[in-house]
Amino acid sequence: MSESSQQSSNLKGDGYKRCDVDSITQAALGATVAAVFAGKRCNGKVLLAGALLGTLPDLDVLINYGDDISNTVKHRGFSHSLFVLPIFSWFLAWAIHYFKPIPAWSFNRLGLMIMSVLVTHPLLDYFTTYGTQLTWPIPGYYALSSVFIIDPLYTLPLLIGVGFGLIRPKKAAKNSVIALFIATLYLVWSLVAQQIIQQRVDDTVQALALPTESVFITPAPLNTLLWRVVVLDGDSYWEGLASLLDKDAEVRFIRQPRGHWSIKETPEQLIDLQTFSQNYLSYREDNGQLIVSDLRMGMAGNLAFQFAFAERNLEGQWQLYQTPFRYQGISLKGDYGKLIDRLLGNANIDANLGNCAQCTTIETQ
Numbered sequence: 001m002s003e004s005s006q007q008s009s010n011l012k013g014d015g016y017k018r019c020d021v022d023s024i025t026q027a028a029l030g031a032t033v034a035a036v037f038a039g040k041r042c043n044g045k046v047l048l049a050g051a052l053l054g055t056l057p058d059l060d061v062l063i064n065y066g067d068d069i070s071n072t073v074k075h076r077g078f079s080h081s082l083f084v085l086p087i088f089s090w091f092l093a094w095a096i097h098y099f100k101p102i103p104a105w106s107f108n109r110l111g112l113m114i115m116s117v118l119v120t121h122p123l124l125d126y127f128t129t130y131g132t133q134l135t136w137p138i139p140g141y142y143a144l145s146s147v148f149i150i151d152p153l154y155t156l157p158l159l160i161g162v163g164f165g166l167i168r169p170k171k172a173a174k175n176s177v178i179a180l181f182i183a184t185l186y187l188v189w190s191l192v193a194q195q196i197i198q199q200r201v202d203d204t205v206q207a208l209a210l211p212t213e214s215v216f217i218t219p220a221p222l223n224t225l226l227w228r229v230v231v232l233d234g235d236s237y238w239e240g241l242a243s244l245l246d247k248d249a250e251v252r253f254i255r256q257p258r259g260h261w262s263i264k265e266t267p268e269q270l271i272d273l274q275t276f277s278q279n280y281l282s283y284r285e286d287n288g289q290l291i292v293s294d295l296r297m298g299m300a301g302n303l304a305f306q307f308a309f310a311e312r313n314l315e316g317q318w319q320l321y322q323t324p325f326r327y328q329g330i331s332l333k334g335d336y337g338k339l340i341d342r343l344l345g346n347a348n349i350d351a352n353l354g355n356c357a358q359c360t361t362i363e364t365q
C-alpha cells in the first residue's frame with residue numbers, strides 16, 4: 001500500500017486527536033471557579049462565561065503543526081503555559097473593561113476571575129499522564145499521572161455545584177466553594193492512592209530483581225482504585241495491575257515485548273516522541289510497517305498513541321515515511337467486566353485482562 005493511501009486510511013476517525021481532560025470537566029471547573037469569584041454577582045451569564053473560558057486553552061487542538069507527532073507533542077504548549085496565561089488574562093480583562101465594562105465588576109476582580117479560570121485548566125491537566133508544558137517556552141513536560149483524563153468522581157461535584165448555581169444563583173458562590181473543595185480533595189486523594197501503590201510496586205520490583213530506573217504508575221480508566229504499572233527492561237517491559245482492594249500487596253507482572261529502533265537513521269519526530277513520552281515507547285512490526293507506541297496511555301493492547309514510521313520495501317528493508325502518521329487510536333471496546341473484577345481485587349486477572357497464569361510471583365524467584 002502506498003504511503004499516501006495508507007496514511008489516509010489510518011487517519012480516518014483519528015485526525016489530530018489528543019488526550020485531554022474532557023471538555024465537560026474543564027467547562028464545569030471553569031464555571032465553578034468563576035462563580036467563586038463572582039460571589040453575589042453570580043448568574044447564568046457568569047457560569048457560561050466561566051465554562052467557555054475553562055475550555056479556551058484546549059482550542060490549540062485546532063492548530064495543525066504539520067504532522068501527527070508534532071500535533072501530539074506540541075499540544076498543551078503555549079496555551080497551557082503559566083507564563084502566557086496570566087498575561088493573556090489581564091489583557092482580556094483590560095479589553096472587556098475598556099470596551100464593554102460590566103456593571104459591579106472592577107478591573108481587578110474581572111482580571112483575577114479570568115486568570116483563575118484559565119490557570120486552573122493546565123493545573124488540572126498536570127494531574128494527568130499526557131504531559132503539560134507549564135513552563136513554555138522553557139522546554140518541559142509536567143505530569144503527576146494521578147488522575148485519568150476522565151474521572152466521574154472528580155467531575156460530579158463540579159457539575160452538581162454548577163447545577164445548583166443555575167437553580168439558585170444567590171447561593172452559587174457558596175455551593176461552588178463546597179464543590180471545588182470536594183473536587184480538590186479528590187485530587188489530593190489521587191496522590192495519596194498513587195503513593196500507596198508506589199510503595200507496593202517498589203517492594204515487588206525489588207523482590208523480583210526487576211530494573212528500578214524506569215517505573216511508570218498511572219490510574220486505569222475512570223477511577224483511582226485500579227492502577228497500571230509499566231517497568232522498562234531492555235527490549236521487554238513488565239506490565240501489571242494493582243488495586244487498592246487487593247488482599248495481597250504483591251503486584252503481579254506479565255512480560256511484554258518492547259522491541260527497539262532498528263533503523264540506522266533517527267528521524268527528528270522520533271526524538272520528539274521519545275522526549276514527550278520519557279522514552280516509554282515500544283517498537284513493533286505490524287502489516288509490514290514499523291509502529292512506535294507510547295506505553296503510558298491506554299491499556300495493554302489498546303494504547304492511545306501509535307505512529308507508523310516506516311514500511312518494508314520490495315527488498316525487505318525498512319524505508320522511512322517522509323512524514324510519520326497516526327496508526328491507530330484507542331478503542332472504547334473492551335472487557336469491562338474483567339476490568340471491574342480486577343478493580344475489586346481479583347489478582348488472577350493480568351494486565352491483558354486474561355488469566356494470570358504467566359504472571360510473576362515472588363515465591364518462584
